[in-house]
Amino acid sequence: MKKSFFRIVGAIVVSVFVLSACTSNADSPGLEYAPDMYRSPAVEAYVDYGEVRGRIDESKKTRLTAMTPPPFAIPYIGKDSVEVRLMMPYARLANESFKASHGMYQDVLTKEDHYAAASADGNMIVLNDKNAEPILSKGKELFTAMCQHCHGEKGDGNGPMVTSGAYSGVPNYADRTSLSDGQMFYSIYYGKGMMGAHRSLLNKKEIWTVIHYIRSLQSPDYGKFDANGTAVVADTTKQK
Amino acid sequence: MKISNIQQVTMANNLKLLVLLCVLFFVKHTSFAQGEGLFKSKCSSCHQIHKNGTGPMLNGARQRWVDAGEGELIIKWVQNNAALRASGASKRAAAVFKEYGGSQMTVFSDLTDDQVNQILDYADAQPKEDPSKAGTNVGSQDPNATQTNEDGGLGIMWIILAVLFIIVILSVGGVRRQLKVASTGDESYNQLTYWDEFKTIAWKYRGITGIVGLVLTITILVVVFKSLYSINVMQNYQPSQPIAFPHETHAGINGIDCKYCHNSVTKSKHAGLPTVNVCMNCHKQINGEGKPFAGEVKKIYAAAGWDPSFGPAGGYRNTKGKPLVWNKVHVLPDHVYFNHSQHVVVGGIDCKQCHGDMKQMKETAKVLPIEELNKVEGNIKLSKATLTMGWCIECHGAKEVTIGDGKNAYYDEIHSRLKKNKTLYKQYLANDGKLTANELGGWECAKCHY
Numbered sequence: 001m002k003k004s005f006f007r008i009v010g011a012i013v014v015s016v017f018v019l020s021a022c023t024s025n026a027d028s029p030g031l032e033y034a035p036d037m038y039r040s041p042a043v044e045a046y047v048d049y050g051e052v053r054g055r056i057d058e059s060k061k062t063r064l065t066a067m068t069p070p071p072f073a074i075p076y077i078g079k080d081s082v083e084v085r086l087m088m089p090y091a092r093l094a095n096e097s098f099k100a101s102h103g104m105y106q107d108v109l110t111k112e113d114h115y116a117a118a119s120a121d122g123n124m125i126v127l128n129d130k131n132a133e134p135i136l137s138k139g140k141e142l143f144t145a146m147c148q149h150c151h152g153e154k155g156d157g158n159g160p161m162v163t164s165g166a167y168s169g170v171p172n173y174a175d176r177t178s179l180s181d182g183q184m185f186y187s188i189y190y191g192k193g194m195m196g197a198h199r200s201l202l203n204k205k206e207i208w209t210v211i212h213y214i215r216s217l218q219s220p221d222y223g224k225f226d227a228n229g230t231a232v233v234a235d236t237t238k239q240k
Numbered sequence: 241m242k243i244s245n246i247q248q249v250t251m252a253n254n255l256k257l258l259v260l261l262c263v264l265f266f267v268k269h270t271s272f273a274q275g276e277g278l279f280k281s282k283c284s285s286c287h288q289i290h291k292n293g294t295g296p297m298l299n300g301a302r303q304r305w306v307d308a309g310e311g312e313l314i315i316k317w318v319q320n321n322a323a324l325r326a327s328g329a330s331k332r333a334a335a336v337f338k339e340y341g342g343s344q345m346t347v348f349s350d351l352t353d354d355q356v357n358q359i360l361d362y363a364d365a366q367p368k369e370d371p372s373k374a375g376t377n378v379g380s381q382d383p384n385a386t387q388t389n390e391d392g393g394l395g396i397m398w399i400i401l402a403v404l405f406i407i408v409i410l411s412v413g414g415v416r417r418q419l420k421v422a423s424t425g426d427e428s429y430n431q432l433t434y435w436d437e438f439k440t441i442a443w444k445y446r447g448i449t450g451i452v453g454l455v456l457t458i459t460i461l462v463v464v465f466k467s468l469y470s471i472n473v474m475q476n477y478q479p480s481q482p483i484a485f486p487h488e489t490h491a492g493i494n495g496i497d498c499k500y501c502h503n504s505v506t507k508s509k510h511a512g513l514p515t516v517n518v519c520m521n522c523h524k525q526i527n528g529e530g531k532p533f534a535g536e537v538k539k540i541y542a543a544a545g546w547d548p549s550f551g552p553a554g555g556y557r558n559t560k561g562k563p564l565v566w567n568k569v570h571v572l573p574d575h576v577y578f579n580h581s582q583h584v585v586v587g588g589i590d591c592k593q594c595h596g597d598m599k600q601m602k603e604t605a606k607v608l609p610i611e612e613l614n615k616v617e618g619n620i621k622l623s624k625a626t627l628t629m630g631w632c633i634e635c636h637g638a639k640e641v642t643i644g645d646g647k648n649a650y651y652d653e654i655h656s657r658l659k660k661n662k663t664l665y666k667q668y669l670a671n672d673g674k675l676t677a678n679e680l681g682g683w684e685c686a687k688c689h690y
Contacts, residue, residue: 007435026478031471040574045510047568064563066513097340100555101294103517103544113344145499150522160495166526167494169293171285193286193294196521201503 071106121182129225139213155217275362292553298363308332479567492599586648636682640674
């Protein structure tokens with residue numbers, strides 16, 4: 001009698017444990033039988049190495065993810081000298097006031113007005129009748145991913161962010177035709193006004209490519225060449 | 241109807257008055273419309289009406305200059321702030337310049353005095369919106385709302401029911417036995433254990449017991465095998481993240497491209513998580529004040545080291561902030577190599593092929609079950625479970641690849657060879673009429689395992 005009672009209680013306890021294993025907790029990864037496959041000795045990004053094969057190492061626990069590269073880091077570009085020249089560190093410095101407004105604490109800052117000086121810079125990628133089409137289509141691709149949600153598909157400052165009412169104060173490119181390529185680069189690189197720095201999203205080559213595309217939004221004939229190979233719209237890159 | 245002279249005079253006067261009123265209204269209206277147009281084209285990229293931004297808010301700007309005793313100088317400030325500061329005639333000019341950390345206002349020498357006044361009139365006339373009513377269209381759902389786990393509650397109910405059922409069965413059995421003892425007077429019934437009694441009954445109805453036993457055994461085996469198969473298949477793993485991020489609002493309502501935040505997807509193996517400065521590109525302005533997601537935005541501010549009360553419009557403090565720790569959702573075993581950029585740039589695969597339509601996803605991402613992915617418009621329809629090898633292989637056999645467009649040197653080389661070898665090319669096309677990834681080596685083991 002007693003024995004059977006324990007048997008029944010035991011069965012109930014076991015079934016409770018089995019059932020509790022079936023509840024779906026989205027926070028738990030569940031049972032794994034090969035943890036070393038998931039946290040391999042070869043280090044992978046974003047993986048928490050605080051626990052490998054049951055050993056817990058507090059010093060290796062992930063404490064931060066998604067950080068920008070350290071300041072002054074120059075990425076490996078390759079051996080093509082034209083490409084490498086494009087990727088060399090930007091000579092213009094951010095203004096001291098950018099410290100508080102754009103969070104540039106780790107940068108070398110200047111008291112001089114490098115934004116004004118940037119108007120002397122021309123676009124480092126020079127368009128000609130052969131490369132114009134691929135550069136502008138690449139520019140469009142980048143613009144769609146990086147700029148379009150605020151600046152709008154046509155650059156009129158009416159992107160979905162603005163029309164949804166979430167964000168305001170995006171200028172129309174048509175009002176900024178006097179802006180030089182160099183100043184555009186400076187604004188994208190360091191940010192300007194409410195717009196943040198986009199250098200962690202776009203590298204220097206990509207910024208110059210996007211600027212070409214923005215110019216083509218401002219004047220539809222930009223990047224088109226006549227039969228002699230001269231630009232229909234005067235090339236603003238050699239303005240000064 | 242005859243109109244007397246006096247009536248005519250008053251009517252004429254009335255008409256004059258009406259015309260005058262019309263003209264006045266028109267003048268006022270056009271001046272307003274001009275002020276609005278000027279504000280939008282010249283000022284709005286730095287100034288907001290009711291909020292300090294890159295520059296101070298324009299509502300009440302004139303009054304602030306009047307309060308400083310320099311009411312007439314605001315016109316000069318707008319037209320050429322650099323000259324006004326250099327002349328040293330205005331204390332207010334120097335103060336504003338310093339307050340905004342020395343960031344320079346653009347010179348608008350093309351604006352006339354009237355135009356500046358029109359802008360300021362327009363700014364002063366705008367009523368302040370009630371923040372509690374404003375912006376109901378963006379992120380109206382509360383990301384903090386706790387989801388009640390109905391499954392857990394039901395599970396406990398079932399367990400309680402099962403225990404009650406067992407108690408009832410045992411009590412009925414006990415009563416039945418007592419009745420038997422009472423009716424037959426045979427005390428030996430009391431000596432029997434429940435197990436003995438079960439055995440006697442089971443033997444009595446052995447046909448039914450056999451069938452029930454067989455069914456039970458098969459059921460248990462199936463359940464055990466199914467649960468063993470679910471080990472390491474973490475289909476419902478969706479860990480909570482440091483910030484309750486609604487993809488629906490960002491990618492859906494606000495139309496931000498996936499590649500803006502996950503920008504390393506075109507360059508690297510990983511799609512990448514946005515660094516906090518990317519969040520701040522928009523959230524410097526969108527602080528969620530008075531909205532349910534304000535608490536989540538505060539977490540971004542803490543991570544970025546941004547202080548909304550620092551300076552006139554908020555600013556970065558000289559701190560690194562408190563880094564966010566996002567939880568990785570999908571981890572492939574280390575013997576599998578998967579590269580996002582190869583698939584997105586060279587393969588030209590849309591994010592939704594594997595991640596589903598993120599524009600409608602309320603929570604943070606994970607790869608969806610295959611049935612869900614097949615519902616997404618434009619996806620290649622596949623049958624194998626997501627994140628299994630069968631899934632990869634199936635897609636590699638179905639996805640058409642464009643080669644020879646200069647996106648990948650390997651495919652360009654294949655393209656140049658296929659141009660010479662037309663018979664092989666026809667052979668590739670013979671099966672399904674297209675060039676799929678597997679025909680270009682997408683099924684070679686070493687493509688993913690090395």
